[in-house]
Amino acid sequence: DISIRDYQTSHRTIQLPGLVNIAAFVPGLVSRDSDDLQRATKASIAAGFSMIRVMPVSKGGSISDVKSLKVAQQNGKRGAYCDFNLSIAATSDNAHQISHAAGEVGSLFIPFNHLSDNISKVAQVEAHFDAWPTHKPIITDARTTDLASILLLASLHNRRIHVTAVTTKDDIKLIALGKEKGLKVTCDVSIYSLHLSQKDFPGCQFLPTEEDQAALWEYLETIDVFSVGSLPYQLAHFLKKPTDVTVGIADALPLILTSVADGKLTVEDVRVRLHDNPIRIFELHEQLGASLEVEIDRPYTLEATESWSPFTGKTLKATVQRVTFQDETVCLDGTMLSVSPRGTDMSTHGALPPTAVVSTPAVRPVTQPMS
Amino acid sequence: DISIRDYQTSHRTIQLPGLVNIAAFVPGLVSRDSDDLQRATKASIAAGFSMIRVMPVSKGGSISDVKSLKVAQQNGKRGAYCDFNLSIAATSDNAHQISHAAGEVGSLFIPFNHLSDNISKVAQVEAHFDAWPTHKPIITDARTTDLASILLLASLHNRRIHVTAVTTKDDIKLIALGKEKGLKVTCDVSIYSLHLSQKDFPGCQFLPTEEDQAALWEYLETIDVFSVGSLPYQLAHFLKKPTDVTVGIADALPLILTSVADGKLTVEDVRVRLHDNPIRIFELHEQLGASLEVEIDRPYTLEATESWSPFTGKTLKATVQRVTFQDETVCLDGTMLSVSPRGTDMSTHGALPPTAVVSTPAVRPVTQPMS
Numbered sequence: 167d168i169s170i171r172d173y174q175t176s177h178r179t180i181q182l183p184g185l186v187n188i189a190a191f192v193p194g195l196v197s198r199d200s201d202d203l204q205r206a207t208k209a210s211i212a213a214g215f216s217m218i219r220v221m222p223v224s225k226g227g228s229i230s231d232v233k234s235l236k237v238a239q240q241n242g243k244r245g246a247y248c249d250f251n252l253s254i255a256a257t258s259d260n261a262h263q264i265s266h267a268a269g270e271v272g273s274l275f276i277p278f279n280h281l282s283d284n285i286s287k288v289a290q291v292e293a294h295f296d297a298w299p300t301h302k303p304i305i306t307d308a309r310t311t312d313l314a315s316i317l318l319l320a321s322l323h324n325r326r327i328h329v330t331a332v333t334t335k336d337d338i339k340l341i342a343l344g345k346e347k348g349l350k351v352t353c354d355v356s357i358y359s360l361h362l363s364q365k366d367f368p369g370c371q372f373l374p375t376e377e378d379q380a381a382l383w384e385y386l387e388t389i390d391v392f393s394v395g396s397l398p399y400q401l402a403h404f405l406k407k408p409t410d411v412t413v414g415i416a417d418a419l420p421l422i423l424t425s426v427a428d429g430k431l432t433v434e435d436v437r438v439r440l441h442d443n444p445i446r447i448f449e450l451h452e453q454l455g456a457s458l459e460v461e462i463d464r465p466y467t468l469e470a471t472e473s474w475s476p477f478t479g480k481t482l483k484a485t486v487q488r489v490t491f492q493d494e495t496v497c498l499d500g501t502m503l504s505v506s507p508r509g510t511d512m513s514t515h516g517a518l519p520p521t522a523v524v525s526t527p528a529v530r531p532v533t534q535p536m537s
Numbered sequence: 538d539i540s541i542r543d544y545q546t547s548h549r550t551i552q553l554p555g556l557v558n559i560a561a562f563v564p565g566l567v568s569r570d571s572d573d574l575q576r577a578t579k580a581s582i583a584a585g586f587s588m589i590r591v592m593p594v595s596k597g598g599s600i601s602d603v604k605s606l607k608v609a610q611q612n613g614k615r616g617a618y619c620d621f622n623l624s625i626a627a628t629s630d631n632a633h634q635i636s637h638a639a640g641e642v643g644s645l646f647i648p649f650n651h652l653s654d655n656i657s658k659v660a661q662v663e664a665h666f667d668a669w670p671t672h673k674p675i676i677t678d679a680r681t682t683d684l685a686s687i688l689l690l691a692s693l694h695n696r697r698i699h700v701t702a703v704t705t706k707d708d709i710k711l712i713a714l715g716k717e718k719g720l721k722v723t724c725d726v727s728i729y730s731l732h733l734s735q736k737d738f739p740g741c742q743f744l745p746t747e748e749d750q751a752a753l754w755e756y757l758e759t760i761d762v763f764s765v766g767s768l769p770y771q772l773a774h775f776l777k778k779p780t781d782v783t784v785g786i787a788d789a790l791p792l793i794l795t796s797v798a799d800g801k802l803t804v805e806d807v808r809v810r811l812h813d814n815p816i817r818i819f820e821l822h823e824q825l826g827a828s829l830e831v832e833i834d835r836p837y838t839l840e841a842t843e844s845w846s847p848f849t850g851k852t853l854k855a856t857v858q859r860v861t862f863q864d865e866t867v868c869l870d871g872t873m874l875s876v877s878p879r880g881t882d883m884s885t886h887g888a889l890p891p892t893a894v895v896s897t898p899a900v901r902p903v904t905q906p907m908s
């Protein structure tokens with residue numbers, strides 16, 4: 167490939183621990199017999215994510231009760247290529263039901279901007295705060311005044327809350343203010359939001375404006391986590407491109423590490439936001455035997471693949487060279503090796519109150535290879 | 538009057554200190570050469586209110602800068618029959634200007650539901666919090682998620698905030714929750730909201746629903762202040778009745794004291810919410826020589842007056858018999874005596890930081906009788 171050689175410069179290879187995508191969007195999550203979850207794990211491990219937290223909202227509905235949770239769990243039993251955990255979504259009237267599912271999911275998601283049946287009233291959110299176990303994480307995609315509302319409730323209940331997919335200057339500033347004043351709030355920003363704006367795709371309201379994007383970079387210290395999220399899927403849908411569970415996953419690391427190559431971030435900034443903080447905030451298990459090797463500083467032009475990307479044809483400066491999962495190399499130079507799916511549904515990890523937490527190996531169930 | 542004698546029962550006469558209407562709506566407040574402010578003070582003193590806090594939003598615009606403040610002050614110089622103070626309204630871009638007017642007004646009003654140019658963004662409200670002197674009161678009419686937003690900002694800035702004209706179950710519950718958790722929040726409910734609902738006037742969205750009204754009564758302990766507010770004016774407008782600055786003022790005390798006669802409130806409940814709490818919350822001067830005598834328990838049918846009332850023809854059980862202002866009787870059995878306007882613009886009272894407050898007589902300027 168001539169174009170690669172032309173741009174070749176000195177480069178460095180870096181080791182990272184297995185990374186976490188804290189917001190994986192799986193369109194067919196609650197559709198019976200969907201292989202979307204399996205495909206999401208396969209694309210994720212190839213991209214360097216050894217753990218994904220699956221958003222409970224999907225194209226075909228949400229995980230919002232025991233029944234829909236069962237469907238997602240069943241889809242998970244097809245076999246996963248990385249570890250994953252499931253969450254449950256709050257609806258306007260499922261505050262009671264979620265308390266029954268709490269033990270089987272990793273967190274409660276309170277949606278304000280996803281699909282139907284969003285939470286609209288403070289009183290409804292209040293009911294969910296009261297119903298949800300105090301030690302378990304709560305995540306929301308609330309914006310502007312909705313964000314302020316839920317931060318108030320979190321503050322009044324002395325609860326931790328994680329705000330996902332922040333895109334605006336106002337919201338990141340409010341979160342920064344909250345942190346400064348002692349609120350237990352954390353947040354993530356989609357990697358796409360750091361690299362694409364409404365200037366690139368006019369009319370795309372879910373992308374930050376140029377000004378918003380500049381503010382996100384300015385408030386880097388306020389951003390606890392980088393995520394993939396549903397933004398790549400939304401963008402594909404908006405542009406009438408093929409929407410697929412894999413959209414955006416492979417772009418994540420090359421994009422964020424290109425920012426490292428460009429001097430906008432350090433490797434440490436990335437490791438903290440894709441490994442350390444996700445594990446701490448969401449009380450995830452430590453994945454021994456999961457690691458990756460990335461190469462930074464060698465520019466190349468992104469070529470089209472089966473999975474649509476808005477970055478095709480653009481110059482990137484980082485690649486994932488090797489991914490190791492459970493001490494076995496599963497992906498080399500972007501090519502998935504022939505391995506069986508050995509990922510585990512880790513949803514119940516951390517389900518017990520902190521005082522009763524058992525060590526990780528003891529709670530890890532036997533993995534189910536796909537039959 | 539035969540109908541009065543028919544219903545006559547034992548009754549009691551009660552002494553009250555001069556009362557405070559913390560939210561007087563004056564339509565012509567910032568209209569040049571309007572006598573609305575004077576007429577509001579006249580109707581107020583006759584109704585037992587020796588002090589009114591004038592809302593800075595009006596039919597013809599808001600007090601939102603030094604210029605509009607000057608117009609209102611000029612209107613105040615026509616002579617007032619009770620004491621009053623003025624406030625300033627936040628707009629989306631006057632955070633800086635209000636800091637210049639802070640010394641000349643009693644409080645900052647942050648409107649979300651009045652007229653044009655409401656505050657819509659958390660960042661705008663944030664700017665006002667930062668620009669407003671920390672010791673001076675802030676009032677808002679925010680509802681639902683807007684209310685939650687502003688409570689969050691008040692909490693993060695450790696500021697007191699007063700919520701005016703609460704009408705819904707959700708809002709009063711949120712305020713109760715806030716108080717329980719230590720937020721410095723106070724609130725008032727319009728006396729009309731306690732006695733009229735959407736059942737009485739279908740489609741009247743600014744009135745509470747029946748369920749909301751029941752909740753307001755249930756949360757009586759959460760209600761710090763009873764107010765007149767703009768609700769009577771809004772109702773008159775909605776029903777296409779004559780809208781006048783006096784609407785609702787004369788109804789206030791007979792209505793709330795009828796609830797005393799009906800055993801739903803004690804006299805103490807009323808005194809605390811129309812005198813003690815308003816003075817404490819808004820750091821008002823103590824009005825020595827202001828008092829009133831009310832009669833409770835003698836039922837009568839409210840007759841029509843020049844000022845429209847939705848209660849005309851209804852049975853009430855309390856009347857204001859005598860109002861004393863500056864140690865002089867100014868109103869007897871509902872008839873205003875021929876007195877000169879001796880009320881004072883008290884807007885600058887309390888403008889100095891707490892440590893420098895001078896005793897009330899020393900800062901009370903010489904009153905200006907109307908020429």
Ligand SMILES: [Zn+2]
Pocket residue numbers: 177179461
């Ligand atoms: Zn190399």
Ligand SMILES: [Zn+2]
Pocket residue numbers: 262266
């Ligand atoms: Zn149950």
Ligand SMILES: [Zn+2]
Pocket residue numbers: 292295296323
């Ligand atoms: Zn609660």
Ligand SMILES: [Zn+2]
Pocket residue numbers: 183184441452453
């Ligand atoms: Zn690790």
Ligand SMILES: [Zn+2]
Pocket residue numbers: 548550832
């Ligand atoms: Zn009598």
Ligand SMILES: [Zn+2]
Pocket residue numbers: 633637
């Ligand atoms: Zn200035």
Ligand SMILES: [Zn+2]
Pocket residue numbers: 663666667694
């Ligand atoms: Zn501030």
Ligand SMILES: [Zn+2]
Pocket residue numbers: 554555812823824
């Ligand atoms: Zn007093």
